[in-house]
Amino acid sequence: MSPDPCFCELAPLHALDILDERERLLVEHELAHFPELAAELAAYQRAVAVLPYGAPAVAVSADLKTRLFERLDLEKPKTPAVCVPAVPYFALRAAELPWEPFIVPGTAIARLRVDEARRELVGVFRAEAGVKYPDHLHAGFEEIFMLEGDLEIDGEIYGPGDYVRSQPSSMHGPSTRGGCMFLIRTSLDDTFIETVT
Structure with missing residues (x-):
């Protein structure tokens, strides 16, 4: 062995x-x-x-799709008709938020939108008093808009109405003294640096 x-x-x-x-x-x-x-x-x-940002940007040819279909001897796809939804927006009342426990004890999340193609999550996050979120590395931008309570990030305390944007590849481990709730837009690919207890 x-x-x-x-x-x-x-x-x-x-x-x-x-x-x-x-x-x-x-x-x-x-x-x-x-x-x-x-x-x-x-x-x-x-x-x-x-790593992905080190590769040079390559412009995609406008006729690439047509050439690929011709090379594969396939019929060119028809342009789909534009479909207008019956209701042009989605609304959710505060009392209807789909809260579910999150992996960090004392926290919960209501997922409002998950975009697998963009690897992005938009939701409302809440944490009980005294919660320390583990250090995590951001795979993309993270945006927080505070709704209630206090959130401490790197020694700064944020409250209702405050906005915090973290850059890709940055990391932090926020905490709350009295509990908090905020709107969050973040990557699905963030990585925990500390073990979740």
Whole structure:
């Protein structure tokens, strides 16, 4: 039986999300016993998060779709008719918010919109008094608009009416003293740096 690989070998692969279950558990075990390794893993995750931005932008040819269909010897698709929904908007009353427990104890989320194509979530988030949200790395922009209570991020306290936008590849671990509720728009691909307890 081969010895377990060291954290230094697994951390870059963990950041790329290509570990099998056993290797992922090894990384989580090491992080639980040696919290100082979280900084090393976070550095790899920041590097991975910016990889797509290093590729040069390539303009897509206007006739690419037509040429592909011709090459595949397929009939060009017809332009679909524009469908106007019967109700041009969606509304949800506060009393109807679909609250569900979130993975962090003492928190709940009402998902208002999940866009899998853009990997984005819009929802209302609430946390009970004393909740400390684990450090997490943002895969994209995170926007928060405070509705109630207090939210502390990096030593700053935000309250009702305040707006906070976090940049991609940034990370923080917010907390609340008295509890809070806010509107959030965030990536579905954010990564926890700390273990959720």
